[in-house]
Amino acid sequence: MTALGLDIGSRTIKLVVWENGAVVLTRKALTSSDPLAVCRELLHHTPPGPLVATGYGRHLVKEYLRCETVSEIKAFALGARAVFHSCRTILDIGGQDTKAISLTADGRIDKFHMNDKCAAGTGRFLEIMATALGLSLGDFMAEAMATETPHPINSMCTVFAESEVISTIARGTPRPAIALGIHQSIASRTVSLLERVAVTDDIVFAGGVALNGCMQKEIEKALGRNVHVPPDPQIIGALGCALLAAKNDEPVKRHDYDDKVKSSRGKARES
Amino acid sequence: MKFNADNVKPLIEDEFVGEAAKRALQYIQGKRSAGMPVAGIYCGYAPMEVIRAAGAVPAILCAFANKTIAAAEAVLPANLCPLIKSSYGFIITDSCPFFGISDAVVAETTCDGKKKMFELISHYKPMFVMDLPQLPDEEEAQANWAAMITKLKGFLEKTFKTEATSERIEAEIKATNVKNALMNRVFDYAAKKPSLLKWSETYELAFLAQVATTEDLQPIFQEVFRTIKEREEKGVYYGTPSSPRVLVTGCPVGGDSTKVYKIIEEAGGVVVAMDSCTGMKPFMTAIEEDTGDPIAAVAVRYLQLPCSCMTPNLRRLTEMDKIIARFQPDAVIEVVLHACHSYNIEAYKIMNHAKEIHNLPYLKIETDYSDGDVEQIRTRVEALFDSL
Structure with missing residues (x-):
């Protein structure tokens, strides 16, 4: 059928x-x-x-x-269970929402948490940050992965973060450092959302933002665990x-x- | 969500169905025309028995509309609770009819935002700010609160040129107890499985019952019980027997924030218990009668109100146990207004209590009076019901 x-x-x-x-x-x-x-x-x-x-x-x-x-x-x-049968935790970062869902061993929803209505740390946030840096989404990720020394970005509000990025550029900070700083700030925020549900392996990372390899790497670092990104996470x-x-x-x-x-x-x- | 029958008679059948504030306004205006002074109040800690004993009618001041927030933000910080911003906006735009007809305002030092907002409106009307103890279980708390109530009595007596005698306060205590017992009889029908009442009916009745005297409410109660009995006989109920039953707890919900109740219903749930100051909370406890010291008795009762401004506010948990046993909800939804730090932080304890002690799913909704987050809230509520 x-x-x-x-x-x-x-x-x-x-x-x-x-x-x-x-x-x-x-x-x-x-x-x-x-x-x-x-x-x-x-x-x-x-x-x-x-x-x-x-x-x-x-x-x-x-x-x-x-x-x-x-x-x-x-x-x-x-x-997520269909693509990864042993999945117990789902992280979905989409255009304006971040969701963390924990599942019971038999796949039922145990707990879930979503970001507040603010789109901080979501796909839209990444798009705006890339634009502020004058980069495409692909280059934004590539630049972030090209450095080891991040410049921390503290604002999570999209509008304030954009101002912070612009003033950081104005101080002469290299773009890759800013790009990595943005990825890391989202990763740490994402991990605190994940920790509100019980994080159990295996973790599936889905949604458009899962296409961003740097995001996956930084989330794994901050979480201290591996996450699985399905072939077509969207x-x-x-x-x-x-x-x-x-x-x-x-x-x-x-x-x-x-x-x-x-x-x-x-x-x-x-x- | 609807009743299982057509043309169900509303609980209070008058020209104000769906207009709780207008009904209250008409009541208060009637009292004022009859010569009674009006005491504007902002909070459930305002000791109603003393206000009534001073011959005044209490008026709940406007605090629940998004439309006055923009005006308020010209002075107040945007990152403040919408209830405080809305209240202030109503005053400076002169658009709260209850404030307009108030002869005095009774306020309390509940949270920082309110306390400082009161300073900004203190010149509009005679205002008495009560220093509310926030460690209610300390020995001194009751004595201090009783002293404040005595001071309030003096303020009202002077402002309204009247005398609130102990006898009158005692009589008002008894009247409150009668009213609260009747309200609880109504709540018992909301608690039925399935519920016989729609949330807005309980909400509207509670709105009126906060301002109206027990005596004036008697004919309304008679009609309410007649209507309920009719529903019972005809097998009329609200929602379906399988609709998730929801306990909504947290910040006061009124006016524009009743969007949360509406979303819960649209997602297929039935709000059976409203644990907030605009819902069932003001009616839940009785005041001890014939103690010989009515002010002390009033002080004891009001300090029992489990508001998050209190610490450690353990009573919120014990009250929640009773509410859950009585209303048998399938889920707990907490409404936290933006920047209401005390409810927002306490939510963590409420979540753990709901989940661990009662094994109930819990959802916290942080919101304001705008409708910008309706779809985001809907997604969360539908997901909560999906997970039941």
Whole structure:
């Protein structure tokens, strides 16, 4: 059978198509200011099957696509266990949220913690810091990894941190040192969030920020443990949704996604 | 979330359904027209029995709206609790009708923010600031608080040109006990499984019951119990039998911060217990009667209020034990207003108590009066219910 999972995050929308026990299609696109149009785009010409949605936009699509929704916590718990069966702790750093989830040995949610509504230390924070340093996200990470001597950045508020970075640049501090300092400040904040849930091996690090190898390295250093980054860490929530959709015994619901595609804006990447 | 039947009669059926403050305002205006002075209050520590014995009607001053915060931030720091900012904003924009009709204001040194804010509004109305002991179990605390209450009595007598005799205070103690017993009878129906009341009904009744006299409330109580009995007979309840039952504890929740109650409901939960000063807390304890020293009896009772401004505030935990036994919640959600350090820090103890002693999942929501974090709160609440 075919089942679909959609994770409408604050920065990126992810689609997973699950068929006969395997991921057969994944698509991602930037959320943009019209997430519904992007969802339609992503769902265009996908095989029929039940759909479950998660992420900040889940209630928006629930109405339009008449699909089931699930909280990100549950979606990530299911998705992480699917890619890493022995997973007991999940760290997800997305566009505007950081989540730490601990699971019981049989995979149920034990505890979870999220950052406050402020986006400090999330993907958006990294993007803004990279921009302040005049770097792309890739170069930002590469520069941070090119040095051993960080310059600590103390502000965690995105706006204050940006000012701090600008004034640090103005004092002549090398950019790699600032870049590493930013990564380390996020890592230490992330670890204190993780420690609020019981950290048990194995730890899965998911979300867009998990694509940042420097972030993984600094979190591992601060935590004193290894974390596992799945091959495609961004799709874990959408995967959890697809798994949940596949488990639903309800008759297959399929709506007229294709008819609803009105514009072809928000070019979707397919892999 | 709704009742399991259509057209359910509201608990208080009048033109103010959903408008707790307007109902209270109409009540207070009526009393004022009849010649009673109005005493504005900001907190559950204001000794109501003494205020009433002085012939005044208490008015809970506005503190729960986002709209006055911008004005307040022209003076107050942005990083301050929204309740204090909102209160102050209401005063300087002259938009709190309760303050407008208050003849005096009773305030307490509960937290630093309030204490210093009171200094900034002290010139608007005659104000009496009570020095609240914060180690309530110390021997001196009761005597000191009783001395403060006696001073307040003097202030009210002088301001309102009246006399709050011991007999009148004793009579008010008895009236409070009758009222609290009736309120608790109502709360028992919120505690039923499934609950017979919607949170907003309990909230609205509590709002009115804080300002209205026991005597004036009698006809309302009669109607309330008639309505509840009808619901019971017809098998009407709120939510579904499987809806997660939630105990909401922490900072006062009112006006714009009732968004948290609404989100809990939208996520499929039922708020069965509201453990805060705008909920059930003011009605939970009785005052000892016929002690011969009514002021001392009042002092004892108010010091029992388990506010986080007290230390070590162990009573919060013992009260929580009783609330959990009585309301049988499936989860505990704590509401902490931004920059309310005392509730925020105490939350750690509450979390451990909920999880370890009661084996209940716990979620802390730190919020303010804006609606900017509604979706973030929703994600957390839905995840909490998912984990049940």
